[in-house]
Amino acid sequence: MKAAAFAYARATSVVNALELLAAHGDKAKVLSGGQSLMPAMNLRLLSPDILVDIGGLAELRGIAVRGDVLVVGALTRHVDLLGSPEIALHAPLLRDAVAHVAHPAIRNRGTIGGSLAHADPASELPACVLALDATIVVRGPAGERRIAATEFFKGIYETALSPDELLVAVEVPVAGQGVAFFFQEYARRHGDYAIVGLAACAVVAAGSFSDLRLGFFAVGDRPVLAAAAGKLINASVTPALLAEATAALADELDPQEDQQATAAMRRHLAAVLLRRCAAALLARPELEKGATR
Amino acid sequence: MSAPVSVSLLVNGEPIDAVVLPRLNLADFIREHLKLTGTHVGCEHGVCGACTVRVDGEIVRSCLMLTVQAQGASVETIEGLSDSGEIADLQAAFRERNALQCGYCTPGMLMTAQDLLKHVSMPDRPAIREHLSGNYCRCTGYQAIVDAVEATARTRAERRA
Ligand SMILES: Cc1cc2nc3c(=O)[nH]c(=O)nc-3n(C[C@H](O)[C@H](O)[C@H](O)COP(=O)(O)OP(=O)(O)OC[C@H]3O[C@@H](n4cnc5c(N)ncnc54)[C@H](O)[C@@H]3O)c2cc1C
Ligand code: FES
Ligand code: FES
Numbered sequence: 001m002k003a004a005a006f007a008y009a010r011a012t013s014v015v016n017a018l019e020l021l022a023a024h025g026d027k028a029k030v031l032s033g034g035q036s037l038m039p040a041m042n043l044r045l046l047s048p049d050i051l052v053d054i055g056g057l058a059e060l061r062g063i064a065v066r067g068d069v070l071v072v073g074a075l076t077r078h079v080d081l082l083g084s085p086e087i088a089l090h091a092p093l094l095r096d097a098v099a100h101v102a103h104p105a106i107r108n109r110g111t112i113g114g115s116l117a118h119a120d121p122a123s124e125l126p127a128c129v130l131a132l133d134a135t136i137v138v139r140g141p142a143g144e145r146r147i148a149a150t151e152f153f154k155g156i157y158e159t160a161l162s163p164d165e166l167l168v169a170v171e172v173p174v175a176g177q178g179v180a181f182f183f184q185e186y187a188r189r190h191g192d193y194a195i196v197g198l199a200a201c202a203v204v205a206a207g208s209f210s211d212l213r214l215g216f217f218a219v220g221d222r223p224v225l226a227a228a229a230g231k232l233i234n235a236s237v238t239p240a241l242l243a244e245a246t247a248a249l250a251d252e253l254d255p256q257e258d259q260q261a262t263a264a265m266r267r268h269l270a271a272v273l274l275r276r277c278a279a280a281l282l283a284r285p286e287l288e289k290g291a292t293r
Numbered sequence: 294m295s296a297p298v299s300v301s302l303l304v305n306g307e308p309i310d311a312v313v314l315p316r317l318n319l320a321d322f323i324r325e326h327l328k329l330t331g332t333h334v335g336c337e338h339g340v341c342g343a344c345t346v347r348v349d350g351e352i353v354r355s356c357l358m359l360t361v362q363a364q365g366a367s368v369e370t371i372e373g374l375s376d377s378g379e380i381a382d383l384q385a386a387f388r389e390r391n392a393l394q395c396g397y398c399t400p401g402m403l404m405t406a407q408d409l410l411k412h413v414s415m416p417d418r419p420a421i422r423e424h425l426s427g428n429y430c431r432c433t434g435y436q437a438i439v440d441a442v443e444a445t446a447r448t449r450a451e452r453r454a
Contacts, residue, residue, distance in 0.1 A: 001337060002316065002337065003316045003318070004316065005295040005314065005315075005316050006316060007295045008298055008315030008361050010361075034357050034362070035339060035354075038356070038357040039338035039339050039357065042318075042337045042338050042357075043338055051315065051359075053362065055362060079351075102427065103424075103426050104352060104405065104409075104427065105342065105345050105352040105353050105354050105408075106357075108351045108352060108353055109353050109354075109358070190422075190426045191423075191426045191427055
């Protein structure tokens with residue numbers, strides 16, 4: 001189908017975009033890459049009165065290192081994350097994840113800000129920003145707000161953003177000594193939305209986790225930072241302990257059933273990913289098999 | 294509200310000025326206004342890849358881009374790539390290997406395959422499949438398409454050597 005009629009405004013600056021949003025309230029929608037908004041409009045799931053196109057705002061695009069923080073502008077495209085030496089060095093989790101996001105032609109236009117603001121629970125990047133303990137930087141009529149990634153996602157397609165606010169950047173702590181990452185997902189075909197996925201960030205010292213952040217996606221109405229990780233921190237990770245952690249994970253997750261998988265299948269796959277993650281990050285392949293119960 | 298907007302862009306190197314409704318997507322602009330019907334429209338929500346064109350050198354879904362977003366951009370369609378001879382060898386390989394039947398997916402396949410061959414000189418089959426993963430073909434079963442892209446990569450590599 002084709003999108004219903006709407007008015008179009010090309011924002012000339014962040015301030016101008018905020019003015020346009022303030023003037024039109026929830027009748028307006030921000031247009032970044034359009035790779036989620038346009039499908040929704042073409043399917044007539046959404047029909048905003050006006051689109052505020054921020055796509056030309058160069059000030060919102062780009063990746064910079066400021067001290068120990070990597071600042072990623074909202075309009076940074078998926079393809080930019082894939083090719084950026086700063087991302088590869090300081091936050092390779094984002095590179096590994098974005099390789100699984102859609103297909104080349106879509107990665108050429110889709111943006112990190114759009115992906116986070118869209119908040120599809122099956123999306124890769126929202127789970128990554130949880131695992132990375134990132135901060136979402138938002139600008140609105142009252143100025144700037146900084147929202148912890150853990151506070152940002154509120155439900156399916158729901159975030160802490162209000163209609164008159166713009167997501168302007170994501171701040172990611174630069175990976176320090178001993179930090180290791182893991183990314184894997186199950187999808188029917190490369191580039192499809194995941195059935196279940198895991199983006200993890202760990203600090204490994206002397207063969208155990210001194211920190212472990214597990215960002216699961218496609219397991220509920222929003223990305224989940226799994227509390228079960230706590231069981232594996234500062235502990236000797238035995239197959240039995242890992243079995244305890246996967247059991248806790250299955251309890252904690254509340255996956256939806258859809259045409260791709262049942263809730264039970266999603267719980268099972270999440271447990272498999274957790275075991276693989278522990279095995280890979282601790283370099284102990286035997287952990288992947290799990291304990292015999 | 295929703296008043297027409299004027300837009301200037303290059304299409305296959307030719308300057309175009311037009312006044313369009315904001316809702317007009319680039320695929321429909323190319324097909325209906327410019328009568329360049331090589332760009333196909335399948336799903337209109339980004340999943341099939343039939344509408345793939347190049348904007349400023351990079352492939353995009355023209356069904357997910359508004360014409361007004363192409364202000365100042367250089368758009369290349371399958372007609373542009375075909376007429377310039379840029380993909381003559383790839384087209385010949387598709388023909389030789391029966392990599393098309395109904396042809397509906399073919400313009401998008403050629404666009405996407407040429408994009409891969411521009412970025413990677415000798416992609417292996419998994420890399421070809423991955424790059425084409427967003428392009429549906431309901432006829433060929435993909436084998437022949439992968440064959441044609443692989444063969445073209447090889448002959449181009451030999452020509453360079
Ligand atoms: C066929 C297909 C397959 C895909 N597969 C995947 C996949 O596997 N994984 C995945 O994660 N994504 C996938 N996507 C979505 C893609 O990653 C999108 O690029 C992304 O979700 C949205 O980014 P965008 O810049 O295109 O945002 P837009 O589509 O422009 O906007 C999306 C939403 O966010 C709002 N918004 C955008 N930018 C801002 C901002 N700066 N501030 C406030 N609000 C904003 C918009 O108003 C809109 O509601 C797929 C898309 C398609 C078409
Ligand atoms: S018509 Fe654009 S991707 Fe299907
Ligand atoms: S040749 Fe018919 S869809 Fe590909």
